[in-house]
Amino acid sequence: MKVYVKIALLVVVIMNTVHMKAQENYSISSQKDRLRQYSGQWISAMDPNTDSVAKLPEIKMSSLNNFNNHSLTVKVLQKDSSDRYNPILHEIIGYDSVTDTVFAAGHNTEGAFFIGKGKFSSENHWTMQDKDLNGHKTMKVDFDFQNYTDVIVEGFDTNEKSLWKTRYIKNNPKDKNIGIQLVSVHKEMLKNPEKTLIQLGRMGYSYVETFVYREGRFYGYSPKEFKAVVEKSGMEFLGSMTFFDPENKNDDTAIHTWWNKTIQDHKNAGVEYLSTSNSNIKNIKTIKELQEYCNYYNKIGKLCKENGLKFVYHNHADEFLKVEGVTVYDYFLQNTNPEYVYFQSDVYWMQVGGVNPVHYFKTYPKRFISWHVKDYKELGESGKIDFKNIFNYQEIAGVQYILSEVEAYSFPPLFSVGLAWEYIYYELLK
Structure with missing residues (x-):
């Protein structure tokens, strides 16, 4: 366990017909939302034909949201012969609701100013026509998004001749230790785990939490294999949701058999914690049954602690x-032992359950090692949950991992989890 506090972003999608349509139906339809793909920290690839980056990339770009996501402040820096980064371009790019177009205004280091106007012709392709302040066309710039963390930008002169071409790879910071629960991008993980994890790492996520442990494997990988794949993406594999609810809570043989293997598999994977939930609560009728669950959780917690989890x-x-x-x-x-059992409070489900999460953090201080921060839409969009107030109680709660979930998507999942990272990083973790 590292000594610093890890902030986990657990972005989870619960796929049910009440709240969601099929993931494949989601799209980014508006010019304003499409422009948000360009937000973040970016670095240039070694070559436009590859997404590989050098230790010291030639170009760094910062593109930060302003005014309720209507505009981006963009700064571009280039490496000189002394490996220092100097500014070469400063501009604002925004969405104009009157004309439904994307506009730009900026200048370079020579003091030459320009304005630009353009549009996304699709989710992936964006074209801007630049002009000088005399109204003369100077350059057309095409942006082709390979995915949400990879964009090829090319400039053309007035005769459509290519002047330059750069590939930018997203490189958001990891200093606030935000993580993600992979159920958020479950279909993407099933289709291509390695490519999905690479995008998540570039978005700024520091580590992942899974929910797919089955027969000793994660998405088809052995524990050590999955650990290696996650680490290759620049993240860590730190948490895992596991599910085993024996009918007889006193059957120590069955309990120890399942959990000892599970614990050893997760130790091989390098995780720091195991979590579980209870889908049987509506069937519990007596205090005796509640106590049986508490005894069971204490047994699991003791086994985990003895094995360093x-x-x-x-x-x-x-x-x-x-x-x-x-x-x-x-x-x-x-009725659970604080030495063995920690709690992961889901603030969304607390609200659905009719309680105030802050009340629990005050009443049971230091019991909540992690939070699930989830909204009715993408994080921060519904206005129904006061996340900023809740985040004032991290220390009182004892939180080490802050985990965020997305219950209902408005956009493709990989785009939505990128927006969730931005909300946690820029709005909640000051």
Whole structure:
């Protein structure tokens, strides 16, 4: 366990017909939203034909959102012979709602100013026509997004001759240790785990949490193989959701058999914590049954601690139902051993369950090693959850991992998780 606090971004999609359509139906339709693909920190590839980057890339670009995502402030720096980065271009690029176009205004180091106007012809292709302040055309610039972290930019003169071509690779910072739960991009992971993980690492995610542990494997990889694939993408594999709920909570043979193998597999994968949830709460009718679960969680937590891992309980809304007049979540918090059982509070499901998460953080301080931060749409979009106030209670709660979920997508999943990273990084983690 590293000593610094890890902030985890767990972006989770729950695929149910009540809240969601099929993922493949999502698109980025508006000019304003398409422009957000260009936000972030970028570095140039070694060559326009490859996405490989040098240790000291030739160009660095910062493209930051302003005015409710209507514009971007763009700064471009180039490496000199002394390996120092000097500014070569400064511009603002924005969406104009009156003309439904993308505009730009900027200048270079020679003091030459320009204006530009253009449009996305599709989600992936964007063209801008630049002019000088006398109204003369100077250069046309094409942007071709290979994916959400890879864009080829090419400049043409007035005769359509290529002047230059640069490939930019997203390189968002990892200093706030934001992670992601891979259920958010589950279909993408099933299709191509390595390419998906590479994009997530470039978006700024520091580590991943999984939910697909089955028969000792993760997305078809052995524990050590999956650890290596994640690390190759510039991230770490730190957490895993696991599910085993034996009918007989006193069957120590079955419990130890399943959990000892699970723990060893996860140790081989290098994780720091295991989490679980309970889908059987609505069937619990007595305090005795609640206590059996608490005893079970204590057993798991003790096994994890003996093997250098942490065990974490994750809530949904059912935990705020009552059994014999007692709230299930309070009973779990009061009757599990803090040395063995940590809690991962899902603030969205707390609200659905009719409770204030801050109340629990104050009432049970230091019990919540992690949070799931989820909204009714992409993070911060619904206005129904006061995330900024909740984030004032990180220290009181004892949080080490902040995990965010996306319940309902408005855009393609990989685009949405990029927006979620931006919201956590720029709005919540000051």
